[in-house]
Amino acid sequence: xxxxxxxxxxxxxxxxxxxxxxxxxxxxxxxxxxxxxxxxxxxxxxxxxxxxxxxxxxxxxxxxxxxxxxxxxxxxxxxxxxxxxxxxxxxxxxxxxxxxxxxxxxxxxxxxxxxxxxxxxxxxxxxxxxxxxxxxxxxxxxxxxxxxxxxxxxxxxxxxxxxxxxxxxxxxxxxxxxxxxxxxxxxxxxxxxxxxxxxxxxxxxxxxxxxxxxxxxxxxxxxxxxxxxxxxxxxxxxxxxxxxxxxxxxxxxxxxxxxxxxxxxxxxxxxxxxxxxxxxxxxxxxxxxxxxxxxxxxxxxxxxxxxxxxxxxxxxxxxxxxxxxxxxxxxxxxxxxxxxxxxxxxxxxxxxxxxxxxxxxxxxxxxxxx
Numbered sequence: 001x002x003x004x005x006x007x008x009x010x011x012x013x014x015x016x017x018x019x020x021x022x023x024x025x026x027x028x029x030x031x032x033x034x035x036x037x038x039x040x041x042x043x044x045x046x047x048x049x050x051x052x053x054x055x056x057x058x059x060x061x062x063x064x065x066x067x068x069x070x071x072x073x074x075x076x077x078x079x080x081x082x083x084x085x086x087x088x089x090x091x092x093x094x095x096x097x098x099x100x101x102x103x104x105x106x107x108x109x110x111x112x113x114x115x116x117x118x119x120x121x122x123x124x125x126x127x128x129x130x131x132x133x134x135x136x137x138x139x140x141x142x143x144x145x146x147x148x149x150x151x152x153x154x155x156x157x158x159x160x161x162x163x164x165x166x167x168x169x170x171x172x173x174x175x176x177x178x179x180x181x182x183x184x185x186x187x188x189x190x191x192x193x194x195x196x197x198x199x200x201x202x203x204x205x206x207x208x209x210x211x212x213x214x215x216x217x218x219x220x221x222x223x224x225x226x227x228x229x230x231x232x233x234x235x236x237x238x239x240x241x242x243x244x245x246x247x248x249x250x251x252x253x254x255x256x257x258x259x260x261x262x263x264x265x266x267x268x269x270x271x272x273x274x275x276x277x278x279x280x281x282x283x284x285x286x287x288x289x290x291x292x293x294x295x296x297x298x299x300x301x302x303x304x305x306x307x308x309x310x311x312x313x314x315x316x317x318x319x320x321x322x323x324x325x326x327x328x329x330x331x332x333x334x335x336x337x338x339x340x341x342x343x344x345x346x347x348x349x350x351x352x353x354x355x356x357x358x359x360x361x362x363x364x365x366x367x368x369x370x
């Protein structure tokens with residue numbers, strides 16, 4: 001899920017000050033990283049437990065009854081959840097009109113450290129990557145690209161308490177978000193999936209750490225996806241996305257297969273515009289959902305490369321901002337996305353994310369094949 005993390009560190013000095021000088025308000029230093037959903041972040045700014053939250057506790061009682069949990073598992077752990085105001089802030093949408101910058105975003109992922117980590121990951125797990133590619137039809141470079149963007153190959157899996165993040169977003173989702181009601185319902189369902197997963201794993205819910213949105217492990221799966229798409233790929237009898245790269249590789253491949261990845265199909269094609277014939281509004285209307293045949297796209301003022309013209313399936317115009325042109329930003333980047341490009345956005349609903357995954361994965365593949 002892929003979604004804008006901040007990194008918060010509370011030092012030993014701060015803890016001593018809080019313990020000794022309770023009358024002082026000690027600020028926690030905050031290092032922000034507004035794009036990656038998997039940076040290492042520690043829980044911060046608790047605003048009280050949910051034990052006194054009527055709606056949350058009603059949900060917990062209903063879940064206990066529905067699941068047949070006579071030990072009141074859901075009530076016990078929802079009471080222990082703490083509202084995290086940092087999570088709420090991170091989930092708030094950027095102000096309307098805030099320019100995005102593809103080149104800046106790309107440079108955060110396609111950079112020397114991540115490339116070398118990706119090469120090392122590929123070298124170590126080549127046999128598993130080849131097996132996943134053969135079994136699921138999902139190329140190794142795509143799996144490597146996803147895990148690299150999500151967590152830098154397991155180095156940054158997040159350290160928010162998942163229980164706090166999901167409970168906060170289920171019952172205090174920012175109302176200014178354009179899909180607040182829908183997103184709150186989503187996080188409520190993920191909270192239930194998480195409590196069930198924790199119980200099945202015999203792991204206290206307070207022990208799980210993940211992103212500010214509640215995503216977990218090397219591939220940053222939401223709790224429901226763990227059960228739906230998780231694969232025991234190392235054969236140890238359990239799906240472990242926290243510690244098993246093999247399980248993460250197999251699970252990412254299975255996820256992409258389930259969401260429509262088509263073996264051998266390109267992800268996108270290059271293009272240019274004919275300004276006199278360009279109908280940009282019509283091309284933008286379906287967003288990144290592939291809708292246009294190559295012929296229709298060209299009738300709307302797009303000139304595709306030769307491979308794009310011969311593509312048998314639908315295409316979409318993918319538009320990426322490169323900053324504010326009035327402040328020195330570059331012209332926007334455009335490509336023609338296929339259904340495989342769209343499939344990557346089912347992992348994280350962002351065309352910026354999808355193209356970063358593609359470019360990182362392809363760059364690591366190039367290093368691997370040297």
